[in-house]
Amino acid sequence: MITGWFWADVIVKVILALAAMIGMALVAIYAELKVMSHMQHRIGPYYAGGRWGWAQPFADALKFIQKEDLVPEGADSTVFRAAPYIVVAATFATFVVIPFSPSLVARDLDLGVFYLLAVSSLTTLGVLMAGWSSANKYSLMGGLRAAGQLIAYELPLALAVVAVVVQAGTMSLVGIVEAQAAPITIGGLSISLPFLLTGQIVSFVIFMVASVAELSRIPFDMPIAESELTMGYLTEYSSLRFTMFFLGEYAAMISMSAIAATLFLGGYWIPFVSETALLYFGPFILIAKISLLVFFILWIRATWPRLREDQLQDMAWRWLIPIALLNVLVIAFFKVVVF
Amino acid sequence: MPAPLNKRSRFAFPGLWKGMWFTLKYLFKPVPTVMYPQEQEVPVPRARGVIALDPEACTVCMLCARECPDWCIYIEGHKEPKAPSKPGGRARTQNELDRFEIDYSLCMYCGICVEVCPFDALYWSPEYEYSTHDVADLIHGKTRLKDWLETVPEPPALEPQGESS
Amino acid sequence: MNDQPDATEPLEEEVRDPYLEYGTALAERLGGRAVVEHDTIRIYVDRSNWVETIRRARDEEGLDFFSWLTGIDWSKDVEVGDTVAEPDELEERFEVMCRLSSVEGVAGAHFIAALPKDDAVIDSITGVFGGAEWHEREAHDMFGIEFTGNPNLSPIYLPEGFIGHPLLKSYPLLAREVKPWPGTVDVEDMPPEPEEPAGGGEA
Amino acid sequence: MNEEYRALMHRSEVAVSVELQTQDMTLNIGPQHPSTHGVLRLVAQVDGERISSVEPVIGYMHRGYEKLAEVRTYAQMTALVNRIDWVSGFASEVPFIVAVEKLMGIEPPERAQWIRLILTELFRISSHMVFTSSYPLELGATTPLFHVLRERERVLELIEGMTGGRFHPNFNRVGGIKPAAGGGKTQKKVSMDIPEGWLEATRAAMERVLLSTEQSDTLVTGNELFKARTVGVGVIPGNKAIEYGLSGPNLRASGVPFDLRKHEFHLPYDQVDFNVISAPGGDCYDRYWVRLQEIRESVKIVLQAIDKIPEGPLRAKAPRVLKVPKGQIYVRGENPKGEFGYYLISEGGQKPYRLKIRSTSFSNLSILPWVLKGALVPDLVAVMGSLDFVLGDVDR
Secondary structure (H helix, E strand, O other), X not given: OOOHHHHHHHHHHHHHHHHHHHHHHHHHHHHHHHHHHHHOOOOOOOOOOOHHHOOHHHHHHHHHHOOOOOOOOOOOHHHHHHHHHHHHHHHHHHHHHOOOOXXXXXXXXXXXXXXXXXXXXXXXXXXXXXXXHOOOHHHHHHHHHHHHHHHHHHHHHHHHHHHHHHHHOOOOHHHHHHHHHOOEXXXXXXXXXXXXXXXXXXXXXXXXXXXXXXXXXXXXXXXXXXXXHOOHHHXXXXXXXXXXXXXXXXXXXXXXXXXXXXXXXXXXXXXXXXXXXXXXXXXXXXXXXHHHHHHHHHHHHHHOOOOOXXXXXXXXXXXXXXXXXXXXXXXXXXXXXXX | OOOOOOOOOOXXXXXXXXXXXXXXXXXXXXOOOOOOOOOOXXXXXXXXXXXXXXXXXXXXXXXXXXXXXXXXXXXXXXXEEEOOOOOOOOOEEEEEEEEEEEEOOOOOOOOHHHHHOOOOOEEEEOOOOOOOOOHHHHEEOHHHHHHHHHHOOOOXXXXXXXXXX | OOOXXXXXXXXXXXXXXXXXXXXXXXXXXXXXXXXXXXXXXXXXXXXXXXXXXXXXXXXXXXXXXXXXXXEEEXXXXXXXXXXXXXXXXXXXXXXXXEEEEOOOOOOEEEEEEEEOHHHOXXXXXXXXXXXXXXXXXXXXXXXXXXXXOOOOOOOOOOOOOOOOOOOOOOOOOOHHHHOOOHHHOOOOOOOOOOXXXXXXXXX | OOHHHHHHHHHHHHHXXXXXXXXXXXXXXXXOOOOOOOOOEEEEEEEOOEEEEEEEEOOOOOOOXXXXXXXXXXXXXXXXXXXXXHHHHHHHHHHHHHHHHHHHOOOOOHHHHHHHHHHXXXXXXXXXXXXXXXXXXXXXXXXXXXXXXXXHHHHHHHHHHHHOOOOOOOOEEOOEEOOOOXXXXXXXXXXXXXXXXXXXXXXXXXXXXXXXXXXXXXXXXXXXXXXXXXXXXXXXXXXXXXXXXXXXXXXXXXXXXXXXXXXXXXXXXXXXXXXXXXXXXXXXXXXXXXXXXXXXXXXXXXXXXXXXXXXXXXEOOOOOOOOOOOEEEEXXXXXXXXXXXXXXXXXXXXXXXXXXXXXXHHHHHOOHHHHHOOOEHHHHHHHHHHOOOOHHHHHO
């Protein structure tokens, strides 16, 4: 069934998704600069682009790109060069299944959630590759920390998603959104609510904690940990490759927030808006929800210090995983027995 | 005594949320930043910004150059005959200042030269905008040092109970 | 410790110097010679007793706070620095000086061992105070004094391959040699001394 | 079977029989590293994240103060000594000046002593605020830095308004504080007395400083993550601290309430009321907490001193050219970082014969190899930051 139209379709979708990803990442970078600086009682970017320094992320990217692209002498050149592509590609791939409106989704896979979990973990592979191939001890330690974090947090993340899947009864992301839009009847009152309000609050908290850990942002930014490992796995990167990591990091933040918004906040759907309106306003609704979650992540970064790697492991294995397991049990119990 | 632990709170981790509330409040507060090139803070009158020279007052006594810990003041002068103060009096000589240079790349702004000058030829000015791209331009000569003289402020008024009262 | 000097107590009418009393008593107990001036107690000990004195000062006298250790170069051969007032009275020697004090009051003393210049070796006190290691390394750097028993007597301040011991009086200070003093130009005499502040004049 | 091989076999057997052992990795931290506060290098042997030994390499900033002192007059040295520990310059000026004064038998007038006291405390506040702002940064919290430094700026403005310098006041003179510039006949008498409005401004600034300590409490002290990173980390027991010559807040955080301000009275500390802050734990949290409380105590001292400052002259009579009689003296003072002292040997000239500088951070840092044995790499940063050293003070 592969025709010319198929490829045209793919190319258009790829370009659109890429543009959306890069655009949103740039906005996230700008938001971080501004939000953090105002929380720190300073102005932040001011001059670039004229008003409010809106062009600062572009200026930063341009500056990074014109630096010399260095590969350390002892580095495994191939792996070193490939690592940022893997990070960006993996992040990009998550955008494929995120529904922006009932119809605006690159590919509505039946196993969308499964695909998301699998693909988003690939980022850490890129990070590990970067850390190992840099021939730098800081990078190596950063890479290893990232790997340790992945192993510790993939499990609670998956378990939190499992709870949602159990409640929704589908693994398709569009299906999950529709399940949230479907009205539920409580005591003769028929309302539709996002999963966050219908029993998934624990899953949501676990998901957010785990995704912040997977994004290696404060308080779980040990793989980068500037004051300990200078820049962790990013230490040896420069120029375009650094920019890719940088963009990838923020794009991952967007995609994680998009997943969380879809799974717990109802995605492109909000109550009291008709199906047809959602076709047009769906993307904006989703972006608003993403912004909310991204803001929360930035806010945390502007406030909290960093944990230690062993404390993070401790938290994951001793608290989050048991709680997540229990949560799945409870949800399944309600799903099977009560409703 | 160690700091008291947080009192019991309705939330878990009250310290974390308190911090979040703090940063959220500051997100909406006006920012006190002084936007430097457009706005400038006025330095205090006593600020040690740059040293100004009054060449008329200088008698080439070399005291400042000798006392400078960094040896960053270079002075050259010559003696010049001067008319006697009253007719028939003794012919006198006067020291003329040829060269007075302060190397600000060496200067550590201790102010000893200003302090030891017995003829009030040196002053502190709070001006600070004289950075350059070339280290050689940091050697300020006689004319440049004289230009700073205009920027020397009046000394601040003093608290009443002190020495001056 | 009742025999600590009490600085808060106002001195009585007859001049009673608590530091002098404390210092002489301390020197007597530890077997040294005390010199006290300006509230600074110096106790000269023989270098064979060095470690023992320090240990006893810590254990018996309560001087358990290791403040610092350094060397002094007493030298007639002065390349750098001010000339000595009476150079003939000076005896060529190194001194190793260690300050111990107490964390309960003002008690404190400087223990000094003299070393001949051609045999600048002394036992290390790292066994008594672990913190002395760095200070001994510094003194080794700066004066070339050997501390037998210091576990790691490598240069601490100086770069690898540095020749010489900078704090020796015979070590010239290059920064002051390569550049002529800008104050040497021949000019008029100093102006007459103003009335205030009174005191000595320019030499 | 040769000896080498046998030894190798034996080693491997031991390794297997005990536990799976890995080879230690040498990790060079510094000289240029975000958390070394300057040019300090730590050669760490690490087994994964666990540090088996640390060897600090210092001396990158060695400026040879003790040598410089031998070629400089006492007046010139005053300009230099405040650069040893540059965040608390005034506090390191005072003991030097007092040493010279005592050797020359000069007693500074009271008003000068009180001004010295106020400025010392302002510098203590400033120095501790540098710590309370930058220490959370080591642990990844960026925001406290800005909020604390914003208020510290007010303290620096006060210092500048009084002395003319923000960091290097060079405000002490033998016999008192800085006189009028010059001494010429023509000169309008400009005194360096307290400028008008300065005392009121100080009161206002102290309010802000207190507010800032409360903000620190909100953002840092009570933060559970901060506690998780610092409580029980880098414990230095009191006897070890004494053995290594730790002083100041580091010593007091180890449960030894020793403060030179309560013992050495070359400044009128006996006439003000303040508490010696100490904490029993000896861990990073206590070291942080002690400094934060000391800011509050210093504010108390400054406010009292402003009320008590007497009238009178600023300078005792002192010769213009300082010739210090022969003698030896040790004067120490409570620098914000601990015991800061000068052993001054004069052989009767215009320059010191020998000036031994007891710099605080040098001793404070020397405990690092001991305390970091067996710590984790993130703890290294936490412990190093909590010792609050300045590299200029370490290397002199």
